[in-house]
Amino acid sequence: MAYKLNNPEYYNNRELSWLRFNYRVIEEAADSNNPLLEQLKFLAITSSNLDEFIMVRVAGLKDQVKMNYHEPDTKTQLTPKEQLKGIGELNRANSEVQYDYYHQLMQELEAYNIYLRRPNQLSESMQAEIETLFDEQIYPSLTPLGIDAYRPFPKLMNKKINIFVNLSNELGDRTAIVQLPTVIKRFYEIKEGKDTYFILTEDIIEEHVEKLFKGFRIDRTFPFRITRNADLTIHEEGAADLLIEIERFLKERTKGAAVRLEIDISKNSMINGSFLRTELDLHEEDVYKFDGPLDLTFLFELSSRLKTDLPNLVYKPFTPQEPKFLGSENVYNKAMKEDIFFHHPFETFTPVVEFMQEAAEDPDVLAIKQTLYRVSSDSPIIDALKTAAENGKQVTVLLELKARFDEENNVQWAKELEDAGCHVIYGMHYLKTHSKITLVVKRVKGRLVRFVHLGTGNYNDSTAEQYTDMGIITTDPQIGSDAINFFNYLSGYSLKPEYNALHVAPFEIRDLFGESIDDEIEIHKKYGNGYIFAKMNSLTDKKIINKLLQASQEGVKIDLIIRGICCMKPGIEGVSDNIRVISIVGRFLEHSRIYYFNHNGEEKMYLSSADMMTRNMIKRVEILFPIYDRRIIEELKSINRLYLMDNIKARSQKPDGSYEYVRNSHPPVSAQEELMRRSESCGREQQVQKENELLLKVRNRFKRKK
Structure with missing residues (x-):
């Protein structure tokens, strides 16, 4: 059969697909099914997401343009310049909707006597209170930065809010900048009767900025914010110590080139930022103007502050329960009998922490080996590893220093673990170790048993309450043997091992996916019941996409639950019409990765730390692990069916790449x-x-x- 594969119209551009995902997050701010303070948090999430996208993805494309690299991407055939143009158009449209919702939600908050105001909108007594607050708490920390021949344009910090000041006296016009120091709060709160007023710090500074420039007249002020390139290269080759190289890299990243300039034009719509644009070497398309405050991530803090006073405006409290497959049993005793399945945050992460804590104290435990990518700021996992080393156990930790935006935290953890006596390794050349695996070697009744935890998410007790992830603890001998070989390969020098049960990237996971899709096609030709289910964060790999398109064209039914980027368009007649793509954005961040192939009833079920992304399958050390226990397979199938039934939070991708809410006559279901x-x-x-x-x-x- 001649497959239809190469038409760019069959694919979504990676960057534009991500922006469509961020729009789905914005939509949650408009969903009145979400409590009001949660709606505000979705606006904050959108801003936080976008900052990282600009610092990495947009910065990378701009670098390509500067280097005169004009090769189109392999899927949609868009050049870097064309991608930047599309990003600008779609992002501006997204931002306009985001700020419309912001103003609407802040107005709704006023029904609860909560107001965000500028100082000049307050009563005289409150204005006096704000001035005192400025004089005593803000003014001492401010540094006015004049710009002239003797005072060059300052190196402004990434993502920090600044006040641009035009001022003058009898000698002429001047320009200055005041940056909001990191040490002061983003907003202040005052009360009058039953009313609570929040005032943004930049508004307070603007109101009293003349105190910083005595003898000058203030002609104009406006807040602005710079986003810098964080997509810099870590020079791994030749680094004598990666820890030192990462610390050098972190210093360099603060000096990255400006990528985006944001301006608050809510007080003056005529501001164009031409002076800043010139100084920062930016183009007009790099400037974003907003009718409202910059950096809406302050809504995280605002929502957190208000939730105590307004508990009905946040989600109803949910307490994760004991894992269904564990009950009240001890983890180690249960794992000796059968595999244990965990589904966070619906089930508590505590047994995974206790798995580590008990290993640290148990005299029968000889060794603990673990990979860490992102951990919480006060991690009980780290504490357990340090305790284990101090108790004389052999503790090996692969701590990925190159985990983006967690490098600084991981450098600190590496030092602490080494000081405690752990053997710490930092990963592999040019590969990030994104696997989630723990091996505990324990003496049980005179023999050594290997207890292995494998998961789809990080060993992070904080995000385990917010991200949906899955994991197992098993004593399966083949998986235990694979775990030993995996850690020995990472910590020593040897050829890549042959694994019995695990599939380890680079390459092996993509090879397995390709072979499994091919097998499903052949089985479908024989039996007519081909079916593939996959749940992941993102789908970008063209080889896998082409395999899925081939399967669709042969009649195999394919259901994909993809939260974020999807570079394949479903539902195109004769091409992808047997493929359905669903995205679910809700209270929890969908993060689990599930892969299922029907194989005429000889079902193959896998969980993984990897998405079907080229970077995951080729440029990272990832693990895809099989599920053998029939009870767990049936549980996963039930969960998969539930996600496919969702008609409240689910959006379906249309053949043109856009998304629409799944609406049908079935009873309402939120997975x-x-x-x-x-x-x-x-x-x-x-x-x-x-x-x-x-x-x-x-x-x-x-x-x-x-």
């Missing part, structure tokens, strides 16, 4: 809400079971006494 309900129901059942077991023990004790 995340239903998973919370199931978890709580299971938790209640487990509690009743515990109480019955306790009652039975008491009765037996009473009988013995009689």
Whole structure:
């Protein structure tokens, strides 16, 4: 069969697909099913997401243009210049909607006597209070930066808000900049009666900026913000110590070239920022003007501040339950009998932490080996590893120093772990180690047993409450042997091992996907029941996309749950009409990766730390692991079906690459809400079971006494 594969119309551009995902996050701010303070947080998430996108993806494209690299991307055949043009158009449209929702939501907040105001909009008594606050808490930390022949344009910090000042006296016009120091708050709060007023720090500074420039008349002020290139190269080759090289890199990154200039034009729509644009070597298309405050990530802090006073405006509290496949049993005792499955945040991350803590203290544990990519700021996992080393156990930690935007934290953790006696390795040349694996070697009844935890998400107790992730703990001998070989390969010198059960990137995971899709095609030709299900963050790899298109054209049914980037257009007649792409954006960040191939009933189910992205499968050390336990396979199939039934938070991608909410006549289903309900129901059942077991023990004790 001659497959239809090469038409650029069959593909979505990676960057534009990401911006469509960020628009879906903006849509959550407009969804009245979300409590008001949660809607505001979605606006903050959008801004945070966009900052990273600009610093890395847009910066990379701009570098290509500067280097006269004009090769089109392999899927949509857009050159770097064309991609930047498309990004600018779509991002401006997104931002306009984002700020429309911002103003709407802030107005809705006023119904609860909460107001965001400028100082000159307050009563005289409150204005006096704000002036005192400025004089005592803000003014001492400010440094006015004049710009002239003796005072060159300053190297302004990345993502920090600045006040641009035009001023003059009898000697002429002057220009200056005042940067908001990191040490002061973004907003201040004052009360008057039942009303609570929040005033942004930049507005307070603008109101009293003349105190910084005595003898001058203030002609004009406006806030602005610079985003810098963070996509700099870590020079791994020849680095005597990667830890030192990363520290050098972190210093260099603060000096990256400006990529974006944001200007608040809410007080003066005529501002164009031409002076700043020239000084920063930016073009007009790099300037974004907003009718409102810059950097809406302050809404995280605002929502957090208000949730105590307005508990009805946040999500109802949810307590993760004990894992269904563990119950009240000890992790190690249960794993000796059967595999344990975890589904966070619906089930608590605590057993994974306890798995590490018990290993650290257990005299029968000989060794602990673990990969770490991102951990929380006060990590109990790190504490357990340090305790284990101090207790004389052999502890090996692969701590990925190149985890983007977590480099500084990981450098600090590396030093602490080394000081505690852990053997710390930093990863591999030109590859990021993104795998999530822990090996505990323990003596059980005179023999050594290898307990292995494998997961789709980081060993981070904080994000485990916000991201949907999955994992298992197993004593399967083949997986245990693979875990030993995996860590020995990373820590020593040897050829890449042959694995029994695990599939390890680079290359092996993509090879497995390709072979599995080919097998599904052949089985479908014979039996007519071909089916593939995959859930991931992003789909970008062209080889895998082409395999999926071939499968669709042969009649294989394919369901894809893809939260973010999807570089393939589904539903094109004769090309991808057997493929459905669903994106779910909700209360929790969808982060688990699930891959399923029907194989005429000989089902193959896998979980992984890897997406179907080229960077994951070729440029990272990732693990894809099989699920053998029939109970867990059935549980995963049930979860998969639930996601496909979602008609509240799910959006379906159309053949043109745009998305629309899934709306049908079926009873309303939100997959995340239903998973919370199931978890709580299971938790209640487990509690009743515990109480019955306790009652039975008491009765037996009473009988013995009689």
